[in-house]
Amino acid sequence: xxxxxxxxxxxxxxxxxxxxxxxxxxxxxxxxxxxxxxxxxxxxxxxxxxxxxxxxxxxxxxxxxxxxxxxxxxxxxxxxxxxxxxxxxxxxxxxxxxxxxxxxxxxxxxxxxxxxxxxxxxxxxxxxxxxxxxxxxxxxxxxxxxxxxxxxxxxxxxxxxxxxxxxxxxxxxxxxxxxxxxxxxxxxxxxxxxxxxxxxxxxxxxxxxxxxxxxxxxxxx
Numbered sequence: 001x002x003x004x005x006x007x008x009x010x011x012x013x014x015x016x017x018x019x020x021x022x023x024x025x026x027x028x029x030x031x032x033x034x035x036x037x038x039x040x041x042x043x044x045x046x047x048x049x050x051x052x053x054x055x056x057x058x059x060x061x062x063x064x065x066x067x068x069x070x071x072x073x074x075x076x077x078x079x080x081x082x083x084x085x086x087x088x089x090x091x092x093x094x095x096x097x098x099x100x101x102x103x104x105x106x107x108x109x110x111x112x113x114x115x116x117x118x119x120x121x122x123x124x125x126x127x128x129x130x131x132x133x134x135x136x137x138x139x140x141x142x143x144x145x146x147x148x149x150x151x152x153x154x155x156x157x158x159x160x161x162x163x164x165x166x167x168x169x170x171x172x173x174x175x176x177x178x179x180x181x182x183x184x185x186x187x188x189x190x191x192x193x194x195x196x197x198x199x200x201x202x203x204x205x206x207x208x209x210x211x212x213x214x215x216x217x218x219x220x221x
Contacts, residue, residue: 010047073122
């Protein structure tokens with residue numbers, strides 16, 4: 001597996017940050033998740049600049065080196081999002097783009113021949129969640145294992161506001177009585193929401209709150 005992260009603002013963890021810069025946590029996180037799931041990671045290095053030719057060259061190299069290419073960031077349609085045009089130019093067939101999921105709406109999936117390509121959002125929680133939901137079962141299937149990740153059920157300790165149009169993956173921890181509650185603020189940039197999480201509660205889309213006492217599916221982390 002090759003892991004490519006995109007963005008001029010990315011700096012390696014541990015380096016001092018300038019104005020508008022952030023540490024490249026996704027390279028380490030996604031590479032670590034891939035290794036945990038049995039993949040050999042051939043590249044999870046420095047971020048790729050927000051430049052059309054640099055993006056195309058990095059993806060072209062990854063397509064030759066790996067059976068699975070995971071990209072983080074640049075899959076939307078802004079002026080600095082060069083991933084989709086690069087994939088088109090390199091002959092990667094798009095299978096889907098955008099899912100009714102929060103976080104993780106701009107997820108992209110495609111292939112070139114037998115090489116699987118996953119385009120994940122750049123926000124760290126979005127990248128983590130979509131890796132679990134899409135890359136993890138794909139890696140299992142490619143290794144000849146059961147691609148079904150066993151989910152359990154849990155009871156909500158407090159109400160959770162539902163999104164009207166998208167299912168939501170809420171990071172939760174278990175109380176001593178076994179019920180679950182959110183770990184804290186749930187923004188897609190709030191990486192600390194994953195600290196101490198016992199799972200992702202899948203909160204179905206709908207109007208109003210899902211009340212305390214409701215049963216939810218729990219995706220392991």
